[in-house]
Amino acid sequence: MVKEKVNSIRTYDEDGYRRRAACLCFKDETEQEILLVSSSKHIDRWVVPGGGIEPSEEPKLAAVREALEEAGAQGRLIRQLGVFENSEKKHRTNLYAFIVSDLLDEWDDGKVMGRRRQWFSIMEAKDMLSHKPVQVTYLDGIARGLNGFVKR
Template sequence: MDTARRTARVFLFNSENRLVLIKRTRPGRDPYWVLPGGGIEPGETPEDAVHREAFEELGAHITAVHDAVTLHSTPTQILFIAKLVDMDVNARTGTEFTKPDRGTYDIELVPPEALSSINLQPPEALAFLRENPAVFSRT
């Protein structure tokens, strides 16, 4: 049985092909941006997890989900590409929003030309976007 922790994250694009990211601001750290996503729960497929996490973190429904890349880091991160259907930030349900000591989780829509000016984590996600610029027009 595989007990290694795995996460599912998504390169999520809105109708203007802007990347939907979460800006993390934590006490004592410089801001950084992350892809929506999180841990894969027992019995859940990575694709199921990315749908669930998009709703929990963004209040979003997504479509056109397909594999992008797997990062063999700790934890293993399975990255998907998807299109935003709709988003209601008031519907966010993630437990992280009830813990003010964890900082803020602001949603930002980032155009491709702005990626070089933000600290996107993990760095491999930014590298993937730089190596695959057509991803912005594929969704």
């Protein structure tokens, strides 16, 4: 079952790419464990929480909203990691590092879609995301201990 929000309006940048935002949800400041959610399309696969930016919504607010909707994660953004491009699907994702302070027992996608969430080490997460090559690149800089990324 693919999630379609009732009032969602897709937004696009000047190049015709869909605007998205996502969070790497870390368990703590050590950034050793990351929270992934089950895919809305393939329940046996894992993805980074993220989705479309609404009209007039700031990318960082969209990222926080998506972490809450998809993973039931509350916390704080600590930095922007970059903008990642998927030329095949024609979208660009503003990616942020997010420290989780609380996981809700019940959250939107958990109730509506039966979406699951699980903590993984960075290396485990890279394996779990192998079906999403762009999302694997999200973790490349973290695995090397870098604090910044370049636009892809």
